[in-house]
Amino acid sequence: xxxxxxxxxxxxxxxxxxxxxxxxxxxxxxxxxxxxxxxxxxxxxxxxxxxxxxxxxxxxxxxxxxxxxxxxxxxxxxxxxxxxxxxxxxxxxxxxxxxxxxxxxxxxxxxxxxxxxxxxxxxxxxxxxxxxxxxxxxxxxxxxxxxxxxxxxxxxxxxxxxxxxxxxx
Amino acid sequence: xxxxxxxxxxxxxxxxxxxxxxxxxxxxxxxxxxxxxxxxxxxxxxxxxxxxxxxxxxxxxxxxxxxxxxxxxxxxxxxxxxxxxxxxxxxxxxxxxxxxxxxxxxxxxxxxxxxxxxxxxxxxxxxxxxxxxxxxxxxxxxxxxxxxxxxxxxxxxx
Numbered sequence: 048x049x050x051x052x053x054x055x056x057x058x059x060x061x062x063x064x065x066x067x068x069x070x071x072x073x074x075x076x077x078x079x080x081x082x083x084x085x086x087x088x089x090x091x092x093x094x095x096x097x098x099x100x101x102x103x104x105x106x107x108x109x110x111x112x113x114x115x116x117x118x119x120x121x122x123x124x125x126x127x128x129x130x131x132x133x134x135x136x137x138x139x140x141x142x143x144x145x146x147x148x149x150x151x152x153x154x155x156x157x158x159x160x161x162x163x164x165x166x167x168x169x170x171x172x173x174x175x176x177x178x179x180x181x182x183x184x185x186x187x188x189x190x191x192x193x194x195x196x197x198x199x200x201x202x203x204x205x206x207x208x209x210x211x212x213x214x215x216x
Numbered sequence: 217x218x219x220x221x222x223x224x225x226x227x228x229x230x231x232x233x234x235x236x237x238x239x240x241x242x243x244x245x246x247x248x249x250x251x252x253x254x255x256x257x258x259x260x261x262x263x264x265x266x267x268x269x270x271x272x273x274x275x276x277x278x279x280x281x282x283x284x285x286x287x288x289x290x291x292x293x294x295x296x297x298x299x300x301x302x303x304x305x306x307x308x309x310x311x312x313x314x315x316x317x318x319x320x321x322x323x324x325x326x327x328x329x330x331x332x333x334x335x336x337x338x339x340x341x342x343x344x345x346x347x348x349x350x351x352x353x354x355x356x357x358x359x360x361x362x363x364x365x366x367x368x369x370x371x372x373x374x
Contacts, residue, residue: 079236
């Protein structure tokens with residue numbers, strides 16, 4: 048359909064009309080603060096990130112080591128059997144080169160989100176994070192990567208305590 | 217193990233704090249534009265009158281909800297209205313106690329449907345009652361912004 052020629056009812060407004068104050072507006076910014084309980088498994092995971100390590104959980108029945116931690120095994124439907132420290136290295140399972148920012152602006156350098164299977168966890172068990180210090184053209188599936196952490200004093204117990212993963216030989 | 221955890225260190229992470237950044241810019245609309253411009257530029261409270269049923273709506277709007285007719289006639293309803301209902305508010309929107317309680321009330325204007333919800337200022341003797349005549353007190357012209365707060369409050373006349 049030719050949207051340019053289509054006629055609509057109502058008053059059409061341009062960004063300029065807002066910027067230059069040609070129309071009257073009411074502005075409002077609600078304060079939407081929230082807190083949610085992390086639960087035991089994710090709480091321990093975030094605590095580990097603050098200390099600079101990745102944490103997983105293990106299930107004795109199916110012998111899987113899972114990351115991120117969860118409080119029950121979804122295969123065996125039973126509580127997991129404890130926490131395991133994992134390495135901060137892994138293997139790229141899948142990735143994407145993203146040239147659009149979250150607020151839909153074009154960017155010159157791509158963000159590279161990737162799913163990384165963490166060493167020490169069961170095969171293909173991994174987390175989603177960003178890749179960095181890498182030429183976008185050289186990112187490959189099966190590439191070995193290592194976490195680049197923030198400085199200990201800057202860590203807050205968040206997944207962003209890892210800045211990104213960079214390739215290792 | 218059955219995940220039961222004793223809290224031995226209260227500094228460990230138990231909750232995730234976040235904030236949802238949401239902002240609104242709400243356009244006042246065709247009739248709202250007329251209403252708020254009159255408020256800002258000439259200190260008038262505008263209503264819109266229906267040609268068919270002669271109902272005047274305050275604040276001004278674009279169509280008559282009784283006749284579904286477009287409203288093109290705008291009338292100044294004056295600054296004096298009647299206090300229909302009021303309440304005393306002791307807390308702000310976030311639950312914090314206000315230093316001074318504020319009175320909110322609905323003001324209706326003569327021969328007009330609808331009304332304006334606004335702050336009401338009581339007499340010096342603290343007297344306030346339903347049915348009393350109240351008058352709009354405007355901000356000085358320089359500081360008006362085209363918002364309903366261009367009216368500071370309504371003051372009791374009697």
